[in-house]
Amino acid sequence: MRTLFKRLDGWLFALLLLLAAGAIGYLSTRYAHEADWTANGRTSLSAESRAVLAQLNGPVEIVSYANPQGDLRQAVAGFLQRYQAVKPDLSLRFVDPQLDPAKMRELGITVDGALILHYQNREQRLDELSERSLTNALEKLIRGNDRVVAFVTGDGERRADGQANADLGTFMTQLEGRGMRAVPLNFAQVPAVPEHTDLVVLASPSLALPPGAVQALVGYVQNGGNLLWLTEPSNDDLGLNPLATALGIRVLPGVLVDGSGTALGLHDPRLIALGDYPPQAITRGFTLATLFPQVSALAQVTQGGWAVKSFLRSSAQSWTEFHPIDNNKPSDIRFDATSGELKGPLDFGFALSRLSPSPDKSEQRAVVIGDGDFLSNTFLGNGGNRALGERVFDWLLGDDKLVDLPPRGAPDRLLVISQTELDMVSVSFMIVLPLLLLLIGGLIVWRRRRR
Incomplete structure (x- = not known):
């Protein structure tokens, strides 16, 4: 009887585990959550970009003149998702520049993937896809x-x-x-x-x-x-x-x-x-x-x-x-x-x-x-x-x-250490750490043999 209860406990635990995994899978399709654990959230929008978006009173339309062939449109859309997550009324529309070459010359579009930002009857053209350049363009729209x-x-x-x-x-x-x-x-x-x-x-x-x-x-x-x-x-x-x-x-x-x-x-x-x-x-x-x-x-x-x-x-x-x-x-x-x-x-x-x-x-x-x-x-x-x-x-x-915009800046991305410090780090990883692992492994084997 005791053996039967143990088996039932095991099957019940497995069933609950499967149900929990299924619930997590279902919820993951309904809700999205992103966490940025990098230094100062460097893969997320900076505090300055968020502050600029907060000053835009009204919708912003971005038109991307990107060729449908290749991955450029996907890259543009993925880049702008960070801005759209903060400002939902920021919309993106794609135009194939090959369909109307004369119109492209009139607009001065010479770069595949060029963007034109529209806000309150103002517009800014952008040929470089980076957070700094896009945030600067949004500031210009605010400034007029x-x-x-x-x-x-x-x-x-x-x-x-x-x-x-x-x-x-x-x-x-x-x-x-x-x-x-x-x-x-x-x-x-x-x-x-x-x-x-x-x-x-x-x-x-x-x-x-x-x-x-x-x-x-x-x-x-x-x-x-x-x-x-x-x-x-x-x-x-x-x-x-x-x-x-x-x-x-x-x-x-x-x-x-x-x-x-x-x-x-x-x-x-x-x-x-x-x-x-x-x-x-x-x-x-x-x-x-x-x-x-x-x-x-x-x-x-x-x-x-x-x-x-x-x-x-x-x-x-x-x-x-x-x-x-x-x-x-x-x-x-x-x-x-x-x-x-x-x-x-x-x-x-x-x-x-x-x-x-x-x-x-x-x-x-x-x-x-x-x-x-x-x-x-x-x-x-x-x-x-x-x-x-x-x-x-x-x-x-x-x-x-x-x-009151937050100051611009990025965290240091270079590690500056002296030659002595570099030698110490090298010795630690190449000699000290392997010896420590061998010592821990030896202690574990020794304790098991004593049993």
Whole structure:
């Protein structure tokens, strides 16, 4: 009888196991679940792409001009499934480019598999199938037309297309992919800022601006134009006092130094590192560390109708250093209140806004930062410098929906180890691990024989 019950238990367990397997198989055909266990979910849509999709209010249609032969259509559909899982009203339609060659020439379709994105009577063409390019195209659809950003040139400013260490070429190339177009503005050739300019950037001039150029900038601000002014430590105002007066701010003399940087491994006190920011729309939710190499402190003098908010501020251990700094011994400096040096915390980034004097816009915005190096080709890759710069430009252009996007980036995919560490890993896998397995196997055999 006992043997019969054991057999029944065994058959019942087998039956329940088969029923469970059948139930799992049935449920798997009705419901789908995906799990991404890679670092930072690298095979899933990034947080930035998800945030961009969340800003699209309405359906998006993507037309793929892919040849039906081959696997290209399947690859396109599989790639877009990740976007459709987040935004169900993103639709995909295929068109055979061979059926109407004349229409393809009219549309400028030259690449098999080219995409055209349609959203709210706007469209973007895409010839490269990658998450970065597609997300950039969706950002452009949100932004609308390309934003014209005019960079003042002719007086030693940082170049928007330059590849020198101090220029902004790398940063602006990335912004152009997001729907901004940089153009030069030389007041020796034009008397005023051209119409349809969305933003003027004065990036760290090294020479005094002609009075006519300064007056053109002042007139642009007084008429409601948006401005980004990147200034640098200098004993000379470069003739820009009228512009500072129009904004109600003052560039303080001296170089801002910070004695707390040694705790972060910064041996040059002129390097200002920030990880905490005053609350403002640009820095809302921003937690990345940023690095500023040469900084001028700023002060608000008058309001002049502006709402002025600081969003960059040094620590309490900082001050404005007036004395020359020896590059060989930069730490040999001391705060000297008798010479007029100011003790921190000190502001070096202001965001200004007011009702626009122009009837075409409701609000005018300006940003003044006491450093331009943080966006240069040399320092752009430090911490959150690029992400902060993108936030500044988005806010100035009025694209508030894009200001809070998560910062771009990808986890490190390279393992960097020294030769000694590599030798240790090799010995561990080739010698130590096999010996350990042999030892464990020997112990198991020995214990069995003792029984």
